[in-house]
Amino acid sequence: MLIRSSDSGRIHPVPSEITPREVFTGRRDLLRQVAAGAAGLTLASWAARDARAQMPRPGVLAALPATPSGLAGAQVIDKPTSYKDATTYNNFYEFGTDKSDPARLAHTLKTRPWSVEIDGLVKKPGRYGLEDLLKWSAMEERIYRLRCVEGWSMVIPWVGYSLSELIRRVEPQPSARYVEFYTQADRTTMPGLRSSIIDWPYVEGLRMDEAQHPLTLLAFGMYGEVLPNQNGAPLRLVVPWKYGFKSAKSLVRIRFVDKQPVSSWEKSAPQEYGFYSNVNPLVDHPRWSQANERRIGEDGLLAKRRKTLMFNGYEPQVGSLYAGMDLKKFF
The missing domain is CATH 1.20.5 (Single alpha-helices involved in coiled-coils or other helix-helix interfaces)
Known part of the structure; x- marks a missing residue:
């Protein structure tokens, strides 16, 4: 509804x-x-x-209260990235490829009204309003690392609830093995769509057990407030053990399917981006190493690089999802 x-x-x-x-x-x-x-x-x-x-700071946008999560892995001890850095250094190619473009241009995004179509192999398909989705589970604050494929990382206090809560409510059919995510693609409000860097709209996918893992977050806010436009308003995915581009922003459709989806970056550059895209320091990107990273906000551009952790540090929680898999082949 x-x-x-x-x-x-x-x-x-x-x-x-x-x-x-x-x-x-x-x-x-x-x-x-x-x-x-x-x-x-x-x-x-x-x-x-x-x-x-x-810079924008907490208190500018509407508050989104949440209870700190008690979920294992949901409260990393790393110092959170400043709100200023987290909202002005972004990848959101619908608004441009420069890290500064989203904060400069995303004010054009219209987030009200907003709805998400849920369809495919599911017992309760429909178009659900943002207000409905906000009520489907209690809001939690989860402090997650976010690791970008280009070699930079942040630590962000997100607000939302496990995607598994949405999945439970819409009741996927037994044949549903994957979840496919589509993001907003509006040429009137998203100037980056003029680029042919990928085939719009942006599409991502998860295996069903990945989507149902408790750490996979449907995020509606960050730093105790609703999401800024440049960070994926009004709702986005956050999958903390995968590279950031797997966490699709400004979701408009969630589809349950029986075959593995072809994600946007996988389609555009299959030699560089695999379906799984787990943070794995042993598998380099063809154009750079993934063995270390730079934490945004630490001593500016001269920050000392830190060692990249397997599964972005979430190996104790998610490693069993990939038991027996060749993680160099399924990258």
Whole structure:
């Protein structure tokens, strides 16, 4: 059932609340300085950028209260990434390929009203309103690592509930072996769709046992508030043991199928991106090593790289899902 709501209850930022463009041009200047070896100037520029940046912060968006999760693996001890960094350094190619593009351009995304179509091999298909989905389970705060395939990582306190709660309610048929996720693809609000980098809309998939694992999160918020547009509003997937691109943003369709889906990056570059995309430091990307990573927010661009953990550190919780599999073949 679709429940529509008035746009008057806006909970996502207007253009004036989005990070100014000059903040990000400063970031690009910073990259050029590092390339030139101007380390001292780089550090000074980084400090100046932080001092002048007027970034969004908790209190700008609507609160989304949650109870800290008691689930094993859902409260990592790593220091959380600052809200500023987590909302201004993003991959969301529907708004551009530069890390600064989503925060600069995603104010065009219209998140109300919003609904998600659930179909395929399921007993209770339908188009469900965001307001319905928000009520399907109690909200939890889960602090997860997020590891990007390019070699950077963050630690983010997400708000949502296990995807398994949604799966339980819609009752998949016994023949459903995979779950396929489709994201919003609106050319009027998403300028990145002009690019042919992938075949839009963005599609991702999980094996059913992966989708039903308690750590797989249907996220509606972060840092105690609703999701900012640039982070995948109004709801997204978070699969913490996989590379970040598996955690599809701005979901509009969830489909239950009997055959393994072909995900967008797998379709675009099968030699680089496999279906599973588990964080595995032993399997390098064809163009760079995955053995270590840089945590965003640690000493700027000169941060010491840290060793990448198997399954992003969630091996005790999820390793059994892949027992007996050749993880170099099924990458």
